[in-house]
């Protein structure tokens with residue numbers, strides 16, 4: 115930058131440097147999903163997943179290296195917590211994916227971003243907040259908040275702050291219709307009472323057409339029976355939401371199985387019969403361990 119004075123350049127060099135995380139390895143699924151193993155400055159590795167939709171890509175970004183919550187059905191949870199990502203490391207995942215799309219001349223653009231990769235975003239709220247600010251800024255990436263979703267197990271106090279910030283849409287990883295079952299499946303997340311979380315969701319500030327997304331992973335004979343569906347209906351009756359059902363994606367050594375299709379259909383039907391919008395999310399990238407709950411940042 116020879117248009118800057120030598121003194122200023124020396125000063126900049128003394129105080130700042132530019133570093134880019136690197137895509138270390140790319141896995142490609144037969145369904146067109148890409149999983150990137152991204153190497154960070156300190157040698158840690160995270161995973162980011164680029165998912166093809168009908169006419170665009172969605173990028174699933176990580177917010178932490180590992181995760182401290184150790185949900186029993188989640189592969190990331192089994193690796194423990196290593197560290198929080200810095201805002202630039204979160205934003206870099208988006209920039210690297212856009213660069214990859216351009217270099218590979220892929221046919222769609224990146225339209226949606228979901229904070230659903232490794233980590234619990236609200237346990238790294240200050241950096242996640244900064245990263246959202248950068249993604250939304252019209253002078254940088256200029257995303258619309260409607261195109262970004264932050265997924266959380268629901269940490270009531272931070273969730274309230276996130277809601278007030280209005281920086282992105284929200285998805286809640288609920289996965290159980292009662293505190294007792296949630297304690298078994300997500301023991302650390304269940305340190306926060308379910309009743310408190312539901313209270314926050316009932317008061318969540320939403321525009322007329324907006325809904326909270328509830329994520330519910332279906333585990334065979336654990337949380338997938340008609341009784342569980344009815345319990346879920348009761349729990350969410352005052353929450354303005356739509357429900358995403360996810361058929362469990364097993365990983366090597368996982369303690370759960372995926373339910374049979376009929377079980378899933380009857381669960382979904384009970385929700386529809388009770389006036390909920392429920393959608394079975396088609397899992398993508400499960401052959402390269404890139405689907406929901408399968409990320410672990412290993413050379414597999």
Ligand code: SF4
Nearest residue numbers: 181184185188191233
């Ligand atoms: S499901 Fe989310 S919060 Fe739970 S262990 Fe996995 S990454 Fe962490």
